[in-house]
Amino acid sequence: QSPAKSGGGGILPGATASDPVNIDADKLDYFDKEQKLIYGGSVIVVNGPSTLKTSRMTIFLDNKKGAGKDGQGEAGGSSSDKVRHVEAEGPVTLVSPDQIATGDHLTYDRGDNKVHLTGNVTWTQGENVVKGDHLVYDLTTKEAHVLARDGSGKEGGGTPGQRIHSMFTPKNK
Amino acid sequence: MSTRNRELPAPTRDRLAALSAPRASQIPMAVRHTQRVAKLRRNIVWGVGGIVTICAVFLAYHFISSLAIDLRFAHIGFQGARITIEQPRLVGYQKDGRQYELKARMGVQDIHKPDIFELEGLEARLEMGQGLPVLLTSAAAVYDGKQDRAELSNGVRIFDEKNYDLRLESATMDFKASTLVSQRPATLKLDCCDVDGKAVELAQAESRLTFTGAVHSTFHEQKTEPGTGSK
Numbered sequence: 001q002s003p004a005k006s007g008g009g010g011i012l013p014g015a016t017a018s019d020p021v022n023i024d025a026d027k028l029d030y031f032d033k034e035q036k037l038i039y040g041g042s043v044i045v046v047n048g049p050s051t052l053k054t055s056r057m058t059i060f061l062d063n064k065k066g067a068g069k070d071g072q073g074e075a076g077g078s079s080s081d082k083v084r085h086v087e088a089e090g091p092v093t094l095v096s097p098d099q100i101a102t103g104d105h106l107t108y109d110r111g112d113n114k115v116h117l118t119g120n121v122t123w124t125q126g127e128n129v130v131k132g133d134h135l136v137y138d139l140t141t142k143e144a145h146v147l148a149r150d151g152s153g154k155e156g157g158g159t160p161g162q163r164i165h166s167m168f169t170p171k172n173k
Numbered sequence: 174m175s176t177r178n179r180e181l182p183a184p185t186r187d188r189l190a191a192l193s194a195p196r197a198s199q200i201p202m203a204v205r206h207t208q209r210v211a212k213l214r215r216n217i218v219w220g221v222g223g224i225v226t227i228c229a230v231f232l233a234y235h236f237i238s239s240l241a242i243d244l245r246f247a248h249i250g251f252q253g254a255r256i257t258i259e260q261p262r263l264v265g266y267q268k269d270g271r272q273y274e275l276k277a278r279m280g281v282q283d284i285h286k287p288d289i290f291e292l293e294g295l296e297a298r299l300e301m302g303q304g305l306p307v308l309l310t311s312a313a314a315v316y317d318g319k320q321d322r323a324e325l326s327n328g329v330r331i332f333d334e335k336n337y338d339l340r341l342e343s344a345t346m347d348f349k350a351s352t353l354v355s356q357r358p359a360t361l362k363l364d365c366c367d368v369d370g371k372a373v374e375l376a377q378a379e380s381r382l383t384f385t386g387a388v389h390s391t392f393h394e395q396k397t398e399p400g401t402g403s404k
Contacts, residue, residue, distance in 0.1 A: 020391050020392060022392075023389070023390040024389050025390075026386070027384065029382070030361065030363075030383075031379070031380065032305070033305075037390070039388070061365055
């Protein structure tokens with residue numbers, strides 16, 4: 001799996017820390033107590049060069065509500081670094097400059113800084129296509145792994161009987 | 174005895190005398206009776222008047238105390254049927270019995286519609302979920318004390334000291350149900366992001382804010398914290 005080109009710090013592949021996250025939707029429920037935002041109705045997320053399209057997305061913010069205006073979070077990071085976890089429910093389409101990945105469910109977690117796409121995953125780059133059950137996209141190492149089955153979620157592992165299907169089309173010389 | 178009686182035969186005279194003698198002695202009694210009747214009539218009139226007055230005062234007191242608002246003010250002025258009140262403070266009650274308090278720079282009340290207050294510079298302290306206080310301000314408002322509702326206009330803002338700042342053009346605040354609804358564009362500024370929408374609904378109890386209609390959010394820069402694997 002060829003590593004995708006990405007900087008670290010964004011919530012989508014290819015985005016850097018200074019790229020804002022723009023979200024458009026039909027509806028938004030913001031829960032101040034739980035520090036949670038639920039977007040619904042053709043949700044489009046743009047972060048750096050990547051775009052995520054889904055029908056429903058939940059963003060969990062950091063519960064550091066007391067950070068105050070001066071913006072000093074625990075580790076000195078900017079107070080705006082609040083997105084702790086993202087969950088998008090499908091169908092989900094993730095478009096990067098030269099790749100498109102689709103699946104049923106997407107999650108991002110700032111803890112492990114990875115994007116997980118699960119359920120009927122199809123990942124295409126140009127004319128190359130890979131199909132599987134679980135795509136793990138590491139925003140730190142900029143590597144993507146496709147697993148046959150997300151059961152154990154073990155990287156490189158897979159349950160016998162399920163296989164990854166890939167099709168690489170040679171370029172004409 | 175009058176001359177006319179002396180010409181009458183003796184038996185007739187005696188009968189007349191028998192009749193008129195008691196009548197003569199009853200005149201003072203009649204006079205006292207008349208005076209008593211007149212006095213009674215006066216007492217009745219005063220009594221009825223007093224009862225009516227007491228009832229009116231009782232009704233007025235009952236009416237004022239039944240209004241779920243408690244009105245205090247700094248200065249009051251009268252202009253025909255309109256009362257101008259400076260720095261009014263109104264207290265009402267939410268559905269769960271908790272009290273809410275409204276303050277304003279100026280209020281005008283029409284005595285024909287005592288429940289309605291036209292307020293300028295409204296301020297109200299609200300409680301979101303978990304008792305988190307937020308302040309509601311509005312340049313202009315029409316407050317209905319009976320409905321516990323206020324039509325807010327000319328710039329409405331709900332904010333707390335830290336990172337919650339909602340701004341709208343106009344809205345309807347239902348203090349009893351603790352909800353605010355606006356079909357006008359609204360902007361929310363949080364620590365992490367800014368949100369815009371064409372309409373908004375605030376439910377205090379759940380501390381929930383729902384935006385609808387072309388909702389757009391911008392999360393400011395996202396920096397991964399050190400120690401989470403970032404190189």
